[in-house]
Amino acid sequence: MNFITSRKEALDILENYIEKDISNYTAQRNFDFGPQNRKNISCLSPYITHRLISEYEVAKKTLSKYPYQKVEKFIQEIFWRVYWKGWLELRPKVWTDFVEDTKNIENTNVYEKAINGETNIDCFDDWVKELKENNYLHNHTRMWFASIWIFTLKLPWQKGAEFFLRELYDGDAASNTLSWRWVAGIQTKGKNYIAQNWNINKFTNNKYEDLKLNENPQPIIDQRDYKISPLSACNNETASDRLVFFENELDFQFFNTNNYKKIYCILLANEERQIKLGSKVLEYKKNLIKNQIQNSDLKIEFIEGNKFIELSSNEKNFDIIYPSVGENMSFLKRIMKKNNLMINYLIRDEDKYCWQFSNKGYFNFKSNIPKILSQFKLN
Numbered sequence: 001m002n003f004i005t006s007r008k009e010a011l012d013i014l015e016n017y018i019e020k021d022i023s024n025y026t027a028q029r030n031f032d033f034g035p036q037n038r039k040n041i042s043c044l045s046p047y048i049t050h051r052l053i054s055e056y057e058v059a060k061k062t063l064s065k066y067p068y069q070k071v072e073k074f075i076q077e078i079f080w081r082v083y084w085k086g087w088l089e090l091r092p093k094v095w096t097d098f099v100e101d102t103k104n105i106e107n108t109n110v111y112e113k114a115i116n117g118e119t120n121i122d123c124f125d126d127w128v129k130e131l132k133e134n135n136y137l138h139n140h141t142r143m144w145f146a147s148i149w150i151f152t153l154k155l156p157w158q159k160g161a162e163f164f165l166r167e168l169y170d171g172d173a174a175s176n177t178l179s180w181r182w183v184a185g186i187q188t189k190g191k192n193y194i195a196q197n198w199n200i201n202k203f204t205n206n207k208y209e210d211l212k213l214n215e216n217p218q219p220i221i222d223q224r225d226y227k228i229s230p231l232s233a234c235n236n237e238t239a240s241d242r243l244v245f246f247e248n249e250l251d252f253q254f255f256n257t258n259n260y261k262k263i264y265c266i267l268l269a270n271e272e273r274q275i276k277l278g279s280k281v282l283e284y285k286k287n288l289i290k291n292q293i294q295n296s297d298l299k300i301e302f303i304e305g306n307k308f309i310e311l312s313s314n315e316k317n318f319d320i321i322y323p324s325v326g327e328n329m330s331f332l333k334r335i336m337k338k339n340n341l342m343i344n345y346l347i348r349d350e351d352k353y354c355w356q357f358s359n360k361g362y363f364n365f366k367s368n369i370p371k372i373l374s375q376f377k378l379n
Contacts, residue, residue, distance in 0.1 A: 001035045001134045003046050003169055003284065005291040007251065010047040014058060017042045018065050026073040031203050032138040035130055041138065042074075045170035048081060050288055051249045055082050056350045056378060063379040068370070075373075076366055081175055083365045085324055085351070086358025088174040091226040092325045098177050099274045099330070101158040114153055115163055123200055123208040124148050135169040135280055140203055146183040147195035151217035157184040166278045172248075173326025185219025188361070192219040228359060232345060234322055234352065239344035244308070245321040246328040247285045250292050252321055254348055260319070263300045264308065265289050266328070272305035273327055305331055312339045322347040350376055 021039045028040035047053050055078050062071050088095060113119055117128030127145050131137050149160040161180040165171040178187055185192030197211045241261040245252045267285055270276045293300045322345040323329050357368045373379040
């Protein structure tokens with residue numbers, strides 16, 4: 001599988017998928033036919049994760065071709081990403097606790113075998129190899145993988161979520177962390193996801209037989225309770241002549257950029273990250289940024305986190321495109337305290353509107369999708 005790095009190509013892939021393959025999505029989306037045959041799914045997630053294209057753009061282009069009823073399942077799956085982001089925004093301590101947990105869990109021999117694909121569970125070992133080669137897995141496969149990791153190999157879900165973030169091109173703090181919690185039975189308390197031999201067989205076209213899996217596990221118990229916090233203040237009005245954005249908000253021209261004297265794009269090096277990324281993932285992010293800068297009429301300086309720390313020791317006021325709860329936001333909070341920064345966050349109107357519906361479960365959010373589509377004229 002080859003993932004591109006330009007916005008134009010990402011839009012071409014989206015258009016091609018809408019024109020040729022989206023009609024099969026509902027019936028075939030759960031099948032994993034292997035990395036060489038992905039026509040049953042869009043494979044847009046690496047581009048959406050970095051906001052090379054946005055969820056709202058995908059919805060609008062899809063609904064310009066089809067009525068909502070014909071592509072409802074596809075639109076709902078796209079909006080899962082928005083929902084997860086909003087859920088984590090309202091409960092940011094889930095992210096900080098996850099990061100702390102990973103630091104406090106020791107790596108075992110079973111863990112080392114798992115991340116090297118040496119478990120003697122054929123499907124799992126194949127998926128590890130595929131993940132490392134392609135930096136991508138089918139969504140259904142990610143669920144099976146996480147379930148086997150947690151319930152058959154009996155490894156901590158936090159280390160599995162960390163492994164995915166390290167290897168996936170579309171690794172996202174919200175979608176990844178909360179999906180692993182969901183499989184474990186923590187996100188929806190008492191309801192875990194169980195990988196079963198018949199299900200894996202059915203949706204891989206009988207590729208794997210006689211798997212020895214734990215098919216009767218109890219959900220993981222986590223007594224921590226997370227109260228809803230108010231969303232971060234974002235007024236969307238320019239307050240500085242310096243603009244900053246991170247690699248997970250690359251479509252930065254969703255608002256007026258004309259009045260900035262300096263524009264910086266930050267990619268954190270591993271030394272500045274709490275969850276370290278694989279070299280291929282960091283290189284992919286770097287190429288995404290370079291491509292965006294090359295194709296922009298704006299003068300943008302590409303810097304690492306340590307350079308921004310240096311800049312912010314003298315300049316205290318920045319407009320920053322809101323990076324969402326996760327690695328980039330954690331970095332900002334650390335240096336805000338250290339350098340006494342005044343940060344003015346800029347956020348998409350769509351995000352701010354949608355996240356209010358993430359206060360409960362996805363079924364509540366889903367019922368508001370037609371309202372969201374109407375509010376922003378996406379249909």
